[in-house]
Amino acid sequence: MNTSLFSKLAGAIFLFVFCHTCSMGPKTPIKVTLVGSGNWGSAISLIIGKNVQKYKDMFDHQIRMWVYEEIINGMKLTEVINTQHENIKYLPGKKLPPNVVAIPDLLTACKDSDILIFVIPHQFVENVCIQLKGHLKEGVLVVSLIKGFMIQKKKGGIRLVTEEIRDLLDVDTAVLMGANLAPEVANEDFCEATIGCKDQKDRWSILQKLFDSDNFKIALTEDANTVELCGGLKNIVACAAGFADGLGYGSNTKSAIIRLGLMEITIFVELFYHGSSIRTFFESCGVADLIATCSAGRNRKICEAFVKTGKSIKELEQEMLNGQSAQGPLTAEEVYLMLKKHNMVSRFPLFSAVHQICQGHISPDHLVVHLRESQNSN
């Protein structure tokens, strides 16, 4: 049996098993809902909107997109999307596939869906899950595209978004992370992404078909925690890269900083989420996302400005992000508090220095001193 035939057969078996676990007959098409309609949600709708048309025997032809209703130029955003097929607020200038349908009511958007793609700011996750509780189809899979962490309210420290979703909704989860700056994805520039989906290999074929395209190449792994942790922790490293740029450091120093950041990510993952595979860091969610974020992300940019202007992170968020929080400094703080509690600050000199610099406790040019001292003491 040749490989291609084998993979087709395997795909068919996967599909059957998936449909079975979803309590659907083999011919019931899979319904997909996008929970979120920001820049990244709109960009990904371009891909999945086309894919469900391509694989029409497998998927329902409509992608429902939950849109938090806003009035733009006197019109409802959902109406604009459904008539002009463009998210004029969050992804202006790009036509969305006409089968992407904006729905302002969360429960209506998610009703009977087999796959929910969560692509909302992490601070809205809890509220959305509370609303959805008890209203989801049995066997639904939630795929999180959210790069960030929740805070453990009782114990302190970080908590994965998917852990929160699983706890609140009692559903299976997967994550999609990678070097995916949304405007470039919307522009159909070639890139890659990693889907982490644990213990649900029967669903891999479906996820592949839903997300993979010629210019958005998907790799799948069971190591979902590592995929998700990379997506959040890399923002701390991007802050350090931004400080390096602000201080005018050259390529040797900046790449050393990125490498040390990568090392701390691997150590963090291994310490707090045992059983990761080192190979996962070689996927798009690992090195590629780190490289892209450290060269072009907004955490890098804001931290470069932090050094050059002397303004606080808060001031710069007001000026540069319309008051939105940059993820990096926030994640650095959450991680720092967690490390302090576990008496592990000294094992993460870069993570710790980023937090202390963002807080104004140490000067940015202390970053290298900090890294050097901790290396010398090892």
Add this chain to the structure above:
Amino acid sequence: MNTSLFSKLAGAIFLFVFCHTCSMGPKTPIKVTLVGSGNWGSAISLIIGKNVQKYKDMFDHQIRMWVYEEIINGMKLTEVINTQHENIKYLPGKKLPPNVVAIPDLLTACKDSDILIFVIPHQFVENVCIQLKGHLKEGVLVVSLIKGFMIQKKKGGIRLVTEEIRDLLDVDTAVLMGANLAPEVANEDFCEATIGCKDQKDRWSILQKLFDSDNFKIALTEDANTVELCGGLKNIVACAAGFADGLGYGSNTKSAIIRLGLMEITIFVELFYHGSSIRTFFESCGVADLIATCSAGRNRKICEAFVKTGKSIKELEQEMLNGQSAQGPLTAEEVYLMLKKHNMVSRFPLFSAVHQICQGHISPDHLVVHLRESQNSN
């Protein structure tokens, strides 16, 4: 016993064993020679010149530097270096430590040395080795800082510089590689490097003391082949990064290309030099050097110009490198011929595409098509 005391004791034992294997009494200072005096050789002389003074009980206070004699402004380069303590041709504006002594005769420079640091263009290695044959102290260690490969004359394909050195001189070897653009090292910007030194752990302490400084942090590994292979192969990836820049690709695509390049490096190492450790790619010689080279190296630059100007690599080498060969296109060719011979071209789509683009066989914007097709066929 605390760690610090233990490591000091271990260091002392290593030193004793090393001196013993070098047939020296424990108090005979270790003599070090730099074989080469270009930009990188001169930059590294700043570090080791200071270190041998710092550890004067361990090392001979003088670093002998073999300088290929040239006449600069009517003066011999060796005389300029020994009087003005500056390599005005290859590292102008930087004072070398006065204990770095330029010597025009190769054998005089290397006589009785315990450590030879090879930092010459790889095409001179064979000739230098032939001259040195039979004139070296027993037990000498050659540390190669040469990033590039030799060509296997009979079998075709690449061959490690250290393999060539070991074959020609029957000596032990080590390598030092990392994200080390010479001008930044000379500027004492913080960076890191990796030393690969196999089966000679008794020498690690000495190598650490010779090369490590506050702004040049050394990590040691036994996985010497991987260290050396990373240093050479990354130049192929830098070419691909340069094409991406020339084509105006964004961060998603460029980081995907760098990641795919990194993957091919790991596969190449595993196929042709079994027994590598995946951890080595996380060292400075791995990801850090790759990131630095793909953002600031000359292979990147020349390949960006290749796309933008439409000139041939040869023309651009004349214009931009004073006729010197860029390592990337050369290495890509050598590796391509090797892959072809082993019928493995399809397993290395990025490496192969770089060679074919440099040769003008395919257009640069075919790079992504090439990568995509090979992913689809996997």
